Amino acid sequence: MSSPYASESLLQFNTFYNVVNGKLTESSSGQTYHNTNPSTLQANPEVPLSAQEDVDAAVNAAQVAAGHWAETPWAERKKKLQDFATALESQTENFSKMLVKENGKPLFWARIEVQSCIKWVREICELSLPDNIIEDTEQRRVVERYTPLGVAVGIVPWNFPLMLSFFKIPAALLTGNVFILKPSPFTPYCCLKVAELGLRFFPPGVLQAISGDDRLGPWVTEHPGVDKVAFTGSVATGKKILQTCSASMKRVTLEMGGNDPAIICADVDIAAIVPKVAMISFVNSGQLCMAVKRLYVHESIYDAFLAAMVEFVEGSFKVGDGFAENSFIGPITHRAQFDRVTELLDHIKESEFKIATKDSVDTSQQGFFISPMILDNPPDDSRPVVDEPFGPILPLLKWSEQSDVIQRANDTEYGLGASVWSKDMAQANQIASKLKAGSVWINTHGELEPHVAFGCHKSSGFGVECGVEGLKAYCNIQSVYSRPS
Incomplete structure (x- = not known):
């Protein structure tokens, strides 16, 4: 037998x-x-x-x-x-x-x-x-x-x-x-x-x-x-x-956990990087420790980048049951986390932060579904910037001076990951060298390998x-x- x-x-x-x-x-x-x-x-x-x-x-x-x-x-x-x-x-x-x-x-x-x-x-x-x-x-x-x-x-x-x-x-x-x-x-x-x-x-x-x-x-x-x-x-x-x-x-x-910043420089190809940034921001409904959770975009391209992000996210990311065809974003995993995220959504609306996307809570489905939310330049000391939402909420923030954006990116208790996006590799490496995080990526985010150490700051x-x-x-x-x- x-x-x-x-x-x-x-x-x-x-x-x-x-x-x-x-x-x-x-x-x-x-x-x-x-x-x-x-x-x-x-x-x-x-x-x-x-x-x-x-x-x-x-x-x-x-x-x-x-x-x-x-x-x-x-x-x-x-x-x-x-x-x-x-x-x-x-x-x-x-x-x-x-x-x-x-x-x-x-x-x-x-x-x-x-x-x-x-x-x-x-x-x-x-x-x-x-x-x-x-x-x-x-x-x-x-x-x-x-x-x-x-x-x-x-x-x-x-x-x-x-x-x-x-x-x-x-x-x-x-x-x-x-x-x-x-x-x-x-x-x-x-x-x-x-x-x-x-x-x-x-x-x-x-x-x-x-x-x-x-x-x-x-x-x-x-x-x-x-x-x-x-x-x-x-x-x-x-x-x-x-x-x-x-x-x-x-x-x-x-x-x-983390509150990973991504710094977008002025010289990027917006159309090329928006899908990559959006994916790592909203994968698993944002329930990822090393998801992009704060997106700093250079002021010279901010409006165009924001518009491209909103268009891509609303047009490409279907929210639905994990077994449904073409679903990209599933529900929040459990009731307690759903309640935490919806409480933050209520706070965002009560605070009158500018929301660039459509309404996030999907009441047409039975489960814990929340559509991606993109915030337009909320204050640096606001909860969606300071806290780790662990949900599909992404603040976009403007920057102009390199030293300033580095300071803002590092201004957090977290130090899991961070990324820099630029065609100028010298500039990207210069910024990356000053970021206080265990993993730093250039023109990508969230890549891990079994043979590479994964640590935290x-x-x-x-x-x-x-x-x-x-x-x-x-x-x-x-x-x-x-x-x-």
């Missing part, structure tokens, strides 16, 4: 369980919960509402597995990850459809997210952390080497639940750590299935996942058996996690994911001094 975890068999996406110690488990309390499809408001399936006992069981299993997995040769860990990526690839469509149902994003964007996860595993597996020989003489040999931390926990948000899980999983497992995935309560489904798929490739306790409500995060971050927490989410929650982890000296990686984060530096974030460095006897 073939194994129930044969790599060619498809996962079932109508039942969902925690994955603990190599088994599919229900919550120890027997309780469940569900989220709703943000397009239709129909209920998605039930998932476990985990209790403290479930956290204890997962951590205990992880601690048992950690020693064996750390001793597994790098090449063997790599091969298991590569096989895992191939199995995920074979189930792209099922994962993509579930992602639409729980997150709301259009199906073609969901497919891109799943494909990006596969790419991340494969390319992270091409990285290595060889021993660094500092000295090798007859008298002494000195070597720096990297050893796994042990039990790592990944806490991921609801906007890109799969992609942000795979910023963490391959780096942790490749370097010899075991991993517990804690998804957002708003989007638990695909994350649970990722760990279920992992049962086919990894020993019990190596890759686990548990779902739950807002109590679950503190239970895992405070747990004495956890050695590392990798978090993506809000600044407020990230600061709490850092404070909690400091008590037990847990290692921490935090990526906590200021309140946007702490530590690094991706690239060799991302591997090191899951390791202790150990210096070994040897002398002949």
Whole structure:
């Protein structure tokens, strides 16, 4: 009889369980919960509402597995990850459809997210952390080497639940750590299935996942058996996690959002760059940490650029159900975020800021739909400029002096990303060199690669994911001094 975890068999996406110690488990309390499809408001399936006992069981299993997995040769860990990526690839469509149902994003964007996860595993597996020989003489040999931390926990948000899980999983497992995935309560489904798929490739306790409500995060971050927490989410929650982890000296990686500026210089080809800027501003309904959230346009082209942006966005970006043909922008992912965005929309209207686009809230559809809003030169100290809307709201602002726009672009607690757009590469590089952000792009925005470090400045984060530096974030460095006897 073939194994129930044969790599060619498809996962079932109508039942969902925690994955603990190599088994599919229900919550120890027997309780469940569900989220709703943000397009239709129909209920998605039930998932476990985990209790403290479930956290204890997962951590205990992880601690048992950690020693064996750390001793597994790098090449063997790599091969298991590569096989895992191939199995995920074979189930792209099922994962993509579930992602639409729980997150709301259009199906073609969901497919891109799943494909990006596969790419991340494969390319992270091409990285290595060889021993660094500092000295090798007859008298002494000195070597720096990297050893796994042990039990790592990944806490991921609801906007890109799969992609942000795979910023963490391959780096942790490749370097010899075991991993517990804690998804957002708003989007638990695909994350649970990722760990279920992992049962086919990894020993019990190596890759686990548990779902739950807002109590679950503190239970895992405070747990004495956890050695590392990798978090993506809000600044407020990230600061709490850092404070909690400091008590037990847990290692921490935090990526906590942004308010990315894009500076448009006077010499750009407006028709050529407007579609690119608009896409990265409104993708995923603006629910992207590194979306363009403040657009500074040189005053000499401001009116023409604004008109082109409005025309393109209103003519090209269809808002609708993720399964509807030609939908580009789906709904806001859940009710709480929808309420936050609509409250900001009300504030914008009450403040009488100039709105260049049509009315944003779509009352003709049942779900949490908001059409893109472009603001015409609101004040620099206004909420839509200062705050991270995390919705489809984009302020355009005028600038004239280079030193002034650099100061304005940097005038934020965030430091995730920033971009400069210009035909003059000398000018673009000069501006880019003064921007305080972990990633800076020239004539593009939001590009990331698995082999390139992704870090943050200021309140946007702490530590690094991706690239060799991302591997090191899951390791202790150990210096070994040897002398002949």
